[in-house]
Amino acid sequence: MAIMGIEKTNEMEMKNLKLFMENQSIIKENEKLRNKALLLHQENLTLLA
Template sequence: MRVSSPNTYASMHNKQSKRCRIQLHRRRISCQENVGKDMMLKNLKLYIENITILEENEKLRQKANLLHQENLELMSEIQKKFAPSDRVSTTLNLLLHKQENQ
């Protein structure tokens, strides 16, 4: 390509430069949009995982509460079966009171 004057060369260079900058800007915006979509998807996956963990936590808390109640009932039944003077009964009494206070 032969350029006849410096002004013509500068003019062509500026047009090419602007075109390159516009293309780079478009690519950058496109890349940023993709990153944004990826982040939203990851955020949604983590949110769903958190909800699942919270639900499991609540179920485990309820099971633990039921087991604790069952444990107290069993200790109470054992306590009734043994005489108050019995050494095992005294230990069970201590354990039962300790669990009720927790």
């Protein structure tokens, strides 16, 4: 019975790690897109000036 609990714990830890890594990737991509949006906004302001 204890082995099943350990297996479930390991399974949950692996799922958690996978989601954590996916989340980190999304955060990094979001930061890149935010920086690109800022540059485009600044470019638009320059063109409108």
